[in-house]
Amino acid sequence: MSETTRQIQLARRPRGAAAEGDFELVEAVLAPPAEGEALVENHFFSVDPYMRLRMSGDSSYFAPWPLRAALDGDAVGVVVSSRAAGLAPGDWVASQHGWCERFVAGAGEMRSLGEPPAGHDHGAFLGVMGATGLTAYVGVCDIIVPRPGESIFITTAAGAVGSVAGQISRLLGARTIGSAGSDAKVRSVTERYGFDAAFNYRTRSTRRALGEFAPGGIDGLFDNVGGRQLEAALDAMAIGGRIAKCGAASGYDTPIAPPGPRNLHHFFGKRLTMRGFLVSDHHDRRPEFERRMRGWLAAGTVVADETRAHGLEAAVPTFLGLFDGANLGKTIVDLAG
Amino acid sequence: MSETTRQIQLARRPRGAAAEGDFELVEAVLAPPAEGEALVENHFFSVDPYMRLRMSGDSSYFAPWPLRAALDGDAVGVVVSSRAAGLAPGDWVASQHGWCERFVAGAGEMRSLGEPPAGHDHGAFLGVMGATGLTAYVGVCDIIVPRPGESIFITTAAGAVGSVAGQISRLLGARTIGSAGSDAKVRSVTERYGFDAAFNYRTRSTRRALGEFAPGGIDGLFDNVGGRQLEAALDAMAIGGRIAKCGAASGYDTPIAPPGPRNLHHFFGKRLTMRGFLVSDHHDRRPEFERRMRGWLAAGTVVADETRAHGLEAAVPTFLGLFDGANLGKTIVDLAG
Numbered sequence: 001m002s003e004t005t006r007q008i009q010l011a012r013r014p015r016g017a018a019a020e021g022d023f024e025l026v027e028a029v030l031a032p033p034a035e036g037e038a039l040v041e042n043h044f045f046s047v048d049p050y051m052r053l054r055m056s057g058d059s060s061y062f063a064p065w066p067l068r069a070a071l072d073g074d075a076v077g078v079v080v081s082s083r084a085a086g087l088a089p090g091d092w093v094a095s096q097h098g099w100c101e102r103f104v105a106g107a108g109e110m111r112s113l114g115e116p117p118a119g120h121d122h123g124a125f126l127g128v129m130g131a132t133g134l135t136a137y138v139g140v141c142d143i144i145v146p147r148p149g150e151s152i153f154i155t156t157a158a159g160a161v162g163s164v165a166g167q168i169s170r171l172l173g174a175r176t177i178g179s180a181g182s183d184a185k186v187r188s189v190t191e192r193y194g195f196d197a198a199f200n201y202r203t204r205s206t207r208r209a210l211g212e213f214a215p216g217g218i219d220g221l222f223d224n225v226g227g228r229q230l231e232a233a234l235d236a237m238a239i240g241g242r243i244a245k246c247g248a249a250s251g252y253d254t255p256i257a258p259p260g261p262r263n264l265h266h267f268f269g270k271r272l273t274m275r276g277f278l279v280s281d282h283h284d285r286r287p288e289f290e291r292r293m294r295g296w297l298a299a300g301t302v303v304a305d306e307t308r309a310h311g312l313e314a315a316v317p318t319f320l321g322l323f324d325g326a327n328l329g330k331t332i333v334d335l336a337g
Numbered sequence: 338m339s340e341t342t343r344q345i346q347l348a349r350r351p352r353g354a355a356a357e358g359d360f361e362l363v364e365a366v367l368a369p370p371a372e373g374e375a376l377v378e379n380h381f382f383s384v385d386p387y388m389r390l391r392m393s394g395d396s397s398y399f400a401p402w403p404l405r406a407a408l409d410g411d412a413v414g415v416v417v418s419s420r421a422a423g424l425a426p427g428d429w430v431a432s433q434h435g436w437c438e439r440f441v442a443g444a445g446e447m448r449s450l451g452e453p454p455a456g457h458d459h460g461a462f463l464g465v466m467g468a469t470g471l472t473a474y475v476g477v478c479d480i481i482v483p484r485p486g487e488s489i490f491i492t493t494a495a496g497a498v499g500s501v502a503g504q505i506s507r508l509l510g511a512r513t514i515g516s517a518g519s520d521a522k523v524r525s526v527t528e529r530y531g532f533d534a535a536f537n538y539r540t541r542s543t544r545r546a547l548g549e550f551a552p553g554g555i556d557g558l559f560d561n562v563g564g565r566q567l568e569a570a571l572d573a574m575a576i577g578g579r580i581a582k583c584g585a586a587s588g589y590d591t592p593i594a595p596p597g598p599r600n601l602h603h604f605f606g607k608r609l610t611m612r613g614f615l616v617s618d619h620h621d622r623r624p625e626f627e628r629r630m631r632g633w634l635a636a637g638t639v640v641a642d643e644t645r646a647h648g649l650e651a652a653v654p655t656f657l658g659l660f661d662g663a664n665l666g667k668t669i670v671d672l673a674g
Contacts, residue, residue, distance in 0.1 A: 053606070062606060226601050245604040260597030264563050267582040267613030269390070269399060274611045276604030 003030045003039060006312055007100035010065045013057050017323065022055065023316045028070070030104045037106050038087045042077035043336050044123040045098035046131070047319040073098030074131055076113065076122050087112070092122050094130070101312060101335055117297040120304075127330035128164055128304030129293060135279040136164035136222075137289045139244035140172070142282075143275050144220035148173030152220040153210065153236075154195075155229050158185035160330035161246065163193045165222045167302045170194055174220070177213045179206065179229060181325040188328060192303055206232035217241070231261035234272070243274035305329030340367045340376060343649055344437035347402045350394050354660065359392065360653045365407070367441045374443050375424045379414035380673050381460040382435035383468070384656040410435030411468055413450065413459050424449070429459050431467070438649060438672055454634040457641075464667035465501055465641030466630060472616040473501035473559075474626045476581035477509070479619075480612050481557035485510030489557040490547065490573075491532075492566050495522035497667035498583065500530045502559045504639045507531055511557070514550045516543065516566060518662040525665060529640055543569035554578070568598035571609070580611035642666030 004027055011024040033039050051073060054065045065071050075098035079091040084107035087093070093110040097103040116124045127133065139161075146152050152169040156162040157178025166176045166189070178189040179201040189198035197213040199206075206229050210218060217238030223230055223245050237243075266272060296302035307327040309318035315333045322331060341364055348361040370376050388410060391402045402408050412435035416428040421444035424430070430447040434440040453461045464470065476498075483489050489506040493499040494515025503513045503526070515526040516538040526535035534550040536543075543566050547555060554575030560567055560582050574580075603609060633639035644664040646655035652670045659668060 230601070231597075245601070260568075260599050260601050262597050264567070264582070264597050265390075267611060268615060270613065271615060271618060272611075272613050274604060274609075276607065276609050278605060278608060281608060 002032060003102060003104075004028065005030055005100050005102045007070050008312065008315055009068050010055060010071060011068065013064075013067070014055055018052060018055055018320060020316055020320065024068075025312065025316075028100075030102065033081060033083045033104050036084050037104055038082035038084045038093075038110070039080045039102060039104050040077040040093060040095065040097070040110070041080050041102045042075050042097070042100060043334070044077075044126055045075040045100075045315075045333050045335070046073055046126045047315060047322060047331055047333060048073070049322050051319065052323070070097070070103070071099040072096045074126050075100075076125050077102070094125055099315060117294050120297070123306065123308070123332050123334065124304070126332050127160060127306055128297065128302065129290065131279050132160040132330050133164050133293055133304070134282065134286060134289050135161045135246055136168055137293070138277060138279060138282045138285055139222050139246055140165050140168045140220075142285070143244035143277065144169070144222060144242045146172045146174035146220050149175070150219035151175045151177060151214040151216065151238075152222065153177045153179075153214065153218045153233055154222040155179050155201075155233075156224040157189045157193070157195060157198060158328055159224065162222065162224060163189070163329055164302065164304060166193055166195050167296075169220070169222075170196075171296065171301060175214070177210070177218075179209070185325075185328065188305070192305070194303075201229055207235060210236040220244075222246070226260070231263060234261055234263045234266045237266060237270050237272055239270045241270060241272045243272060245274055245276040246278075307331045308334045310334050339369060340439060340441075341365065342367055342437050342439045344407050345649065345652055346405050347392060347408060348405065350401075350404070351392055355389060355392055355657060357653055357657065361405075362649065362653075365437075367439065370418060370420045370441050373421050374441055375419035375421045375430075375447070376417045376439060376441050377414040377430060377432065377434070377447070378417050378439045379412050379434070379437060380671070381413045381463055382437075382652075382670050382672070383411040383463045384652060384659060384668055384670060385410070386659050388656065389660070407434070407440070408436040409433045411463050412437075413462050414439070431462055436652060454631050457634070460643065460645070460669050460671065461641070463669050464497060464643055465634065465639065466627065468616050469497040469667050470501050470630055470641070471619065471623060471626050472498045472583055473505055474630070475614060475616060475619045475622055476559050476583055477502050477505045477557075479622070480581035480614065481506070481559060481579045483509045483511035483557050486512070487556035488512045488514060488551040488553065488575075489559065490514045490516075490551065490555045490570055491559040492516050492538075492570075493561040494526045494530070494532060494535060495665055496561065499559065499561060500526070500666055501639065501641060503530055503532050504633075506557070506559075507533075508633065508638060512551070514547070514555075516546070522665065525642070529642070531640075538566055544572060547573040557581075559583070563597070568600060571598055571600045571603045574603060574607055574609055576607045578607060578609050580609060582611055582613040583615075644668045645671045647671050 014022045053062050057064045092113040095110045152174045154162045154166045158180040170176045176195040178195045178198040186198045186200050189195045199209040218236045221233050221243045305328050346361050351359045390399050394401045429450040432447045489511045491499045491503045495517040507513045513532040515532045515535040523535045523537050526532045536546040555573045558570050558580045642665050
């Protein structure tokens with residue numbers, strides 16, 4: 001007997017900000033698992049700002065999502081039935097088959113998961129133990145490479161990646177400065193995530209805040225937003241500064257991108273390096289990352305927050321909410337709740 | 338008896354484009370050489386676009402030139418009299434004591450020069466064998482690191498640095514594409530400097546030209562100008578592209594810098610790296626550079642052009658002409674002529 005699933009599909013490509021009407025919740029029939037495949041029940045999947053780029057048809061480096069077909073994205077679930085060697089019912093697996101309740105796929109599209117860290121469920125493999133944690137780890141440890149006493153500025157410091165990037169920087173001995181979009185988030189950045197300083201970029205000049213918190217200049221920048229904060233940070237960079245660029249949320253949903261920073265001349269004057277990266281290129285760093293992150297979580301030296309939405313119906317409003325700046329930490333859709 | 342010199346001084350700091358009235362030619366008395374010092378007669382000195390930044394008082398990383406005092410800049414001259422061990426009359430030396438006819442300084446401020454390459458005089462140590470050649474070498478060999486068959490785009494390809502950077506890239510096996518600001522320069526770029534393709538960025542869309550000459554994308558960019566050409570090049574970069582940034586001439590003399598590239602999101606999507614550098618950080622690369630460049634010049638595989646102006650009075654108009662785009666190759670003031 002064939003199983004069915006409910007899944008979110010893209011109904012049309014948005015212009016400007018995405019809206020509910022761009023998506024549709026549909027029921028689909030799943031073919032029974034063939035040899036080498038398994039049926040998986042998703043427990044969690046991830047909604048991320050970069051997915052806005054996949055909604056457009058003109059991206060040269062992210063494959064655009066198809067219209068009226070299954071979408072993809074990070075997901076964590078449990079094997080229900082299996083015709084694949086090495087996968088048994090009850091096994092927890094990570095996959096790219098998000099935005100749906102269940103799916104059938106080959107074993108090569110799944111990665112078996114170990115136990116979650118103490119105090120966490122398997123949803124952590126979408127967040128601090130998953131792509132967002134690894135993004136923070138690669139950006140800080142491989143690109144910024146903070147030296148003890150250096151000042152590191154992290155935009156979206158209350159976000160899934162930024163909050164972890166700041167905590168890793170601090171563990172490496174750096175002074176950490178974060179920006180966030182509300183006073184409540186700013187409090188979380190210093191009180192929960194232990195940044196040395198933080199400010200609300202909506203109510204305070206980034207330039208003035210950096211002048212106060214890093215009078216000797218910024219040695220590292222973990223930039224998730226671009227735009228005006230990047231421009232101000234370039235002015236504040238110290239000689240030899242390093243910039244890890246893993247997002248540009250300030251331009252994700254605007255059909256005409258805002259002007260870029262006027263001060264790229266700092267690159268040669270200050271001998272700056274900016275390197276963009278996608279975590280998907282850095283799976284080789286996962287074993288070291290998982291080992292160290294498990295240790296930090298066990299010791300309580302890294303704190304990770306999640307915003308959880310419940311049920312497939314909540315996925316689209318939750319995704320859209322990412323651009324309102326309402327969420328703290330990693331945003332996950334919990335299908336079991 | 339004390340010697341005198343004529344020297345160019347900065348009379349006032351320009352706003353916007355520099356002008357003749359910002360400079361003054363004055364006569365100065367030189368103290369006789371003290372123990373460890375020498376008197377040097379300059380034969381050549383260099384005028385460079387970056388000097389515009391030194392005319393302003395607000396640069397955070399270039400020491401601003403003082404008002405009404407000796408300026409500095411690359412110079413090559415001959416020792417006239419010496420009280421310094423290791424410096425004898427007739428020795429050729431490089432120094433930072435440009436913009437003047439003669440000067441007295443300590444031996445530590447001079448570097449003894451070997452013979453110039455065949456077919457060149459000692460002025461070459463300001464150009465292809467000096468800071469501009471080394472800038473091209475470091476930018477290409479250490480930052481872009483072209484692999485055979487890759488496409489490298491070089492802005493200001495008819496300029497002192499760009500023309501050499503393109504020739505080095507080609508010697509490393511890359512396809513080279515250059516932009517320049519006149520049809521005559523474009524011809525030099527392909528016919529004299531051997532680029533595979535070149536175009537006039539004033540009359541042709543950089544975006545369209547790159548689409549035609551590098552349909553598979555640009556793997557390396559040697560960017561001396563920033564601005565719109567950088568924006569178009571970012572759109573054309575291939576995944577994993579590297580950008581060497583050694584200047585931003587398009588914003589040197591504008592009090593309000595033009596908007597920067599709107600498309601820095603390419604940095605993470607395409608995993609780009611941009612690194613700014615100043616040649617003054619890379620003197621350790623000089624021995625390898627001089628050895629290889631002598632070989633290339635001797636074999637005729639690198640061609641270097643110079644624009645020479647004659648006499649101290651020509652220095653200021655020649656410097657100002659750098660921003661009109663009139664010069665080909667390295668611009669040198671020849672005091673002996």
